[in-house]
Amino acid sequence: MIFNQLFDKKSSTYTYIISSGKGREALIIDPVIEHTDEYIKVLKNLELKLVKVIDTHIHADHISGLNELNKRTYCSRVMGEKSKSEIVDIKLKDNENISIENIQLKAIYTPGHTDCSYCYIMNDRVFTGDTLLINGTGRTDFQSGNSHDAYNSIFNRLLKLPEETLVYPAHDYNGKKYSTIKNEKNNNPRLQINSKEEYAEIMDNLNLSDPKMMDIAVPANLKGLTLNQL
Ligand SMILES: [Fe+2]
Numbered sequence: 001m002i003f004n005q006l007f008d009k010k011s012s013t014y015t016y017i018i019s020s021g022k023g024r025e026a027l028i029i030d031p032v033i034e035h036t037d038e039y040i041k042v043l044k045n046l047e048l049k050l051v052k053v054i055d056t057h058i059h060a061d062h063i064s065g066l067n068e069l070n071k072r073t074y075c076s077r078v079m080g081e082k083s084k085s086e087i088v089d090i091k092l093k094d095n096e097n098i099s100i101e102n103i104q105l106k107a108i109y110t111p112g113h114t115d116c117s118y119c120y121i122m123n124d125r126v127f128t129g130d131t132l133l134i135n136g137t138g139r140t141d142f143q144s145g146n147s148h149d150a151y152n153s154i155f156n157r158l159l160k161l162p163e164e165t166l167v168y169p170a171h172d173y174n175g176k177k178y179s180t181i182k183n184e185k186n187n188n189p190r191l192q193i194n195s196k197e198e199y200a201e202i203m204d205n206l207n208l209s210d211p212k213m214m215d216i217a218v219p220a221n222l223k224g225l226t227l228n229q230l
Contacts, residue, residue, distance in 0.1 A: 001103075004042060005168070005177060008032040011062040011213070012171045015039070016127065019048050020102035027052040027100050028075075029120065029127050030170050031065030033226065039065065040072060051100050054078040056129030056170055057117040058085060058221045060143060061211040067224030077224075080107055080118035087224035092118065108157055112150025113138030119158065125166035126181075132158050133169045134179045137190045140203045142210065143218065147203035151196040159185050 004017035011032065017039065019026040026048035031039060043050050050073040055066050057079075066077050067087050078098060081091040092098055094109035098120075105120045105127075113130040117138070120127040130138030131153055140147040163182035184191060193199050211217070220230055 002026070002046060002048070006035065006038070006042075008035060008062065010034070012173045013059075013062055014168065014170055014172065014177075015065075016168065017042055017048075018103060018122070019046070019100070023047045025049050025051045025101035025103075027054065027103070027105075028065075028069065029054045030056055030059070030129070031069055033063040033065045033068050036065045036068045036072065039069065043073075049073075050075045052076050052078050052090075052098065054098075054105075054120065055083075055085075055221070056119065056127065056131075057114045058083065058143065058218060059170075060214045060217050061171075062213060063217050063220045063225075063227060066221075068226065070224075080109060080116055082109065082111070082118075083116040085222055085224070110153035110157055111146065112140055112148075112153045113143075113145055115144035115146070115149075117153070119153075121161070121165075124164070125168055125178075126158065126161060127168050127170075128158065129170045132167060132184060132188075134167065134172050134176045134184070135174075135188050137188070137203075139206060139208055141206065141208065142214070147200040148196055150203065151199040154191065155196075159191075 002019040006015045016029040053069045076089040078090045079088045092107040105122045107118045110119045110131040165181045167179040
């Protein structure tokens with residue numbers, strides 16, 4: 001399997017290029033627009049045909065490469081059905097599968113960070129977007145986020161996966177590339193709590209400032225625009 005994890009330094013975003021092998025179909029999860037050329041180069045070097053591109057949610061900290069990759073490769077743009085994006089070709093329901101050649105992912109609806117956040121399970125791993133981060137969790141104070149929903153998504157969906165499941169998030173700010181469900185369950189400081197109320201108390205009092213890119217990134221990502229088109 002080809003599993004390429006790329007990093008955008010500016011927004012600390014992880015992007016994933018996945019394929020079952022050289023010369024086959026590929027998919028990309030959470031691309032960053034500035035790196036479109038780099039993704040195209042990786043695809044070309046491995047003789048991959050990009051057929052699908054997924055955003056785990058509408059990002060607030062960077063402009064997605066979803067639409068640009070569609071323009072360049074004619075791949076299908078995929079998000080969960082709760083997404084308000086105007087440019088999505090395939091909208092997935094909770095528990096719905098999406099496939100490329102020899103690879104299948106299952107979308108699970110995990111609201112909380114935003115109301116359009118989905119995670120994607122692929123064999124031994126899960127792409128958690130901003131729902132579950134390594135030693136952290138996605139903030140719940142904007143984009144229709146909700147700390148109670150986030151608790152449900154994390155504790156009743158993600159932490160119910162087999163403990164050895166690998167966790168691949170959309171961001172990491174400390175250089176960590178992946179984790180496991182077991183490790184997050186036991187060591188993630190945000191998850192060492194006893195009730196939904198306790199989790200909401202933490203999340204509702206983080207007092208974070210808005211991401212610098214938010215006023216640009218959210219409208220751009222809803223309409224599939226570039227910085228120059230805004
Ligand atoms: Fe996010």
